[in-house]
Amino acid sequence: xxxxxxxxxxxxxxxxxxxxxxxxxxxxxxxxxxxxxxxxxxxxxxxxxxxxxxxxxxxxxxxxxxxxxxxxxxxxxxxxxxxxxxxxxxxxxxxxxxxxxxxxxxxxxxxxxxxxxxxxxxxxxxxxxxxxxxxxxxxxxxxxxxxxxxxxxxxxxxxxxxxxxxxxxxxxxxxxxxxxxxxxxxxxxxxxxxxxxxxxxxxxxxxxxxxxxxxxxxxxxxxxxxxxxxxxxxxxxxxxxxxxxxxxxxxxxxxxxxxxxxxxxxxxxxxxxxxxxxxxxxxxxxxxxxxxxxxxxxxxxxxxxxxxxxxxxxxxxxxxxxxxxxxxxxxxxxxxxxxxxxxxxxxxxxxxxxxxxxxxxxxxxxxxxxxxxxxxxxxxxxxxxxxxxxxxxxxxxxxxxxxxxxxxxxxxxxxxxxxxxxxxxxxxxxxxxxxxxxxxxxxxxxxxxxxxxxxxxxxxxxxxxxxxxxxxxxxxxxxxxxxxxxxxxxxxxxxxxxxxxxxxxx
Numbered sequence: 251x252x253x254x255x256x257x258x259x260x261x262x263x264x265x266x267x268x269x270x271x272x273x274x275x276x277x278x279x280x281x282x283x284x285x286x287x288x289x290x291x292x293x294x295x296x297x298x299x300x301x302x303x304x305x306x307x308x309x310x311x312x313x314x315x316x317x318x319x320x321x322x323x324x325x326x327x328x329x330x331x332x333x334x335x336x337x338x339x340x341x342x343x344x345x346x347x348x349x350x351x352x353x354x355x356x357x358x359x360x361x362x363x364x365x366x367x368x369x370x371x372x373x374x375x376x377x378x379x380x381x382x383x384x385x386x387x388x389x390x391x392x393x394x395x396x397x398x399x400x401x402x403x404x405x406x407x408x409x410x411x412x413x414x415x416x417x418x419x420x421x422x423x424x425x426x427x428x429x430x431x432x433x434x435x436x437x438x439x440x441x442x443x444x445x446x447x448x449x450x451x452x453x454x455x456x457x458x459x460x461x462x463x464x465x466x467x468x469x470x471x472x473x474x475x476x477x478x479x480x481x482x483x484x485x486x487x488x489x490x491x492x493x494x495x496x497x498x499x500x501x502x503x504x505x506x507x508x509x510x511x512x513x514x515x516x517x518x519x520x521x522x523x524x525x526x527x528x529x530x531x532x533x534x535x536x537x538x539x540x541x542x543x544x545x546x547x548x549x550x551x552x553x554x555x556x557x558x559x560x561x562x563x564x565x566x567x568x569x570x571x572x573x574x575x576x577x578x579x580x581x582x583x584x585x586x587x588x589x590x591x592x593x594x595x596x597x598x599x600x601x602x603x604x605x606x607x608x609x610x611x612x613x614x615x616x617x618x619x620x621x622x623x624x625x626x627x628x629x630x631x632x633x634x635x636x637x638x639x640x641x642x643x644x645x646x647x648x649x650x651x652x653x654x655x656x657x658x659x660x661x662x663x664x665x666x667x668x669x670x671x672x673x674x675x676x677x678x679x680x681x682x683x684x685x686x687x688x689x690x691x692x693x694x695x696x697x698x699x700x701x702x703x704x705x706x707x708x709x710x711x712x713x714x715x716x717x718x719x720x721x722x723x724x725x726x727x728x729x730x731x732x733x734x735x736x737x738x739x740x741x742x743x744x745x746x747x748x749x750x751x752x753x754x755x756x
Contacts, residue, residue, distance in 0.1 A: 265333045295321030304378040315418040323411035331409030373400040482623040489616040500605035511594040522583035533572035
């Protein structure tokens with residue numbers, strides 16, 4: 251026996267017992283002295299599956315499949331407990347490798363699983379027995395936390411730790427169909443709810459689609475209307491620009507024609523002037539020639555008076571012919587000028603008439619297009635006004651239903667528009683300034699009912715106030731043979747009537 255140095259694997263620890271150690275010594279690496287033993291324990295967690303049969307507080311049996319991941323806790327105190335209590339075989343004997351003196355990781359865990367299973371079953375049954383089936387379904391996490399807490403409190407004394415606990419779905423025990431019926435109920439409820447949701451989603455989709463289509467049509471109509479208005483404005487602007495361009499072209503053409511006519515007239519005038527100058531020069535040349543001839547003849551036959559007279563006569567004739575030729579040329583030139591002026595004036599008037607025709611035609615087309623667009627705009631406006639009146643009529647119908655009928659709506663509108671107040675003002679203005687004359691008289695026949703002459707007396711008593719009233723109201727007086735009232739009594743009666751008093755007259 252000698253001194254040995256041992257090192258544990260990453261998932262294990264060294265457990266040393268023997269000389270110099272009171273209980274056990276847990277190390278990752280250590281020297282092992284004589285009279286000491288060393289073994290290794292693994293801290294790798296292991297899965298533990300079980301199907302627990304339990305009963306709720308309602309006496310409902312069920313099967314609870316669960317998987318627990320359990321292993322030694324990684325601290326010295328827990329490792330000492332695990333090494334002392336759970337290493338080796340369940341009867342206290344060392345493992346086969348340890349009995350042969352080999353240092354190996356302890357693999358015997360069957361008795362550990364039995365211990366853990368007993369702890370889990372006991373704690374789980376005690377927790378389930380205090381809960382209902384509905385609580386198990388509704389508070390699954392609470393149930394899981396309670397199981398882990400209770401089991402962990404029991405495993406602490408063995409140095410074990412629960413790393414994970416996975417509680418599976420509750421299952422029916424043989425002969426029970428409780429969960430099957432619950433699953434079928436949930437499935438049917440989910441299916442029905444899904445149908446309701448699908449129908450509701452389809453309804454919202456169709457309503458939303460119809461709403462979007464309506465809004466799309468409204469926006470498209472609005473855009474079309476705006477486009478039509480803009481197109482009308484652009485066409486109007488184009489027509490205006492075309493009219494301006496046509497006017498400008500006509501003006502330029504007119505100016506060019508006038509310039510051509512002026513140039514032509516100027517050329518004709520210059521040609522006439524030149525022709526006149528030529529004729530004048532010819533006449534002068536002829537005159538000079540005649541003069542030379544006359545002088546020569548005078549020199550040759552100065553003494554011949556007859557020749558002189560002939561020469562003078564010849565000269566006068568030539569002079570008359572030249573003058574006549576000049577006047578004839580001037581007349582022809584004037585006639586030619588008048589002819590050319592007439593032709594130019596005819597061409598100008600023809601061009602002006604054509605220009606006026608084009609301008610009138612364009613103006614008529616523009617006015618027609620404008621009237622057409624105005625008619626379309628008026629039609630759209632009337633349609634919108636009709637829609638507004640229809641909506642207003644519908645609103646008034648709804649208001650009439652709320653106010654109890656057409657009479658209630660009429661009273662509401664008359665109050666709203668102050669109709670009663672205006673009627674009262676109109677009635678007051680109608681009688682304002684009137685001074686009616688009201689005559690009241692009493693015949694005094696109440697106490698003489700037994701008098702046989704009372705009717706005749708009452709009749710004669712009523713005549714004076716009646717005649718007086720007719721006179722006051724119409725200005726007519728009765729004839730003198732019918733009735734005549736003394737002036738003193740008539741004036742007194744009128745005074746009483748003016749004062750608003752009347753009495754019996756006997």
